[in-house]
Amino acid sequence: MKPVPHATTLRRAPVQRRSAERLTRILDACAGLLDEVGYDALSTRAVAQRAGVPIGSVYRFFGNKRQMADALAQRNLERYAERVTGRLKDAGAGDWRAAMDAVLDEYLAMKRTAPGFSLVDFGNQIPVGARQGEPNHRVADRLTGLLSGFLGRAPDEDLRRTFLIAVETADTLVQLAFRVDPQGDERIIAEMRELLRSYLGRVLD
Numbered sequence: 381m382k383p384v385p386h387a388t389t390l391r392r393a394p395v396q397r398r399s400a401e402r403l404t405r406i407l408d409a410c411a412g413l414l415d416e417v418g419y420d421a422l423s424t425r426a427v428a429q430r431a432g433v434p435i436g437s438v439y440r441f442f443g444n445k446r447q448m449a450d451a452l453a454q455r456n457l458e459r460y461a462e463r464v465t466g467r468l469k470d471a472g473a474g475d476w477r478a479a480m481d482a483v484l485d486e487y488l489a490m491k492r493t494a495p496g497f498s499l500v501d502f503g504n505q506i507p508v509g510a511r512q513g514e515p516n517h518r519v520a521d522r523l524t525g526l527l528s529g530f531l532g533r534a535p536d537e538d539l540r541r542t543f544l545i546a547v548e549t550a551d552t553l554v555q556l557a558f559r560v561d562p563q564g565d566e567r568i569i570a571e572m573r574e575l576l577r578s579y580l581g582r583v584l585d
Contacts, residue, residue: 405431411496453503520544
């Protein structure tokens with residue numbers, strides 16, 4: 381079964397498989413419609429129609445479209461963590477360069493291919509254009525827990541601060557790369573990698 385958002389983002393967490401599958405269809409429909417019509421034109425009724433579920437099924441999980449977008453962002457973060465974890469299985473423990481490449485590559489892949497990701501990603505762009513810090517703290521926290529064991533480092537405040545700086549830097553430069561080119565300007569992305577390697581090499585080596 382695909383991961384569902386953490387229960388705190390939902391009015392009611394799915395218990396049965398059928399309910400979880402319905403939630404997945406709702407979030408898939410939400411993601412697709414975000415790409416097609418944008419956030420402002422998104423409606424719970426349109427999501428219900430796209431998902432093939434009664435409107436009451438949407439309201440069973442979400443009070444409004446903002447809550448639905450938040451749940452999609454949480455699911456994106458869960459899927460992102462799974463993708464990074466999968467990449468690290470083939471990397472040598474302690475190799476922070478391999479970890480950095482996995483973190484960046486999987487984010488860029490989702491940015492380019494995941495429905496709705498360009499508007500929602502991990503929750504920091506709704507309303508459209510907003511750049512709030514809280515989701516980047518959430519990502520840094522998740523990476524600290526995910527990578528500390530792989531790197532052989534304690535998941536302490538120093539490591540979390542390192543990842544927060546890296547995430548904030550990457551976020552800013554990725555946004556720039558995708559403003560310059562809808563698929564992400566490769567020269568800006570390459571410069572970002574070099575910048576992050578320099579910073580992380582000083583802190584993690």
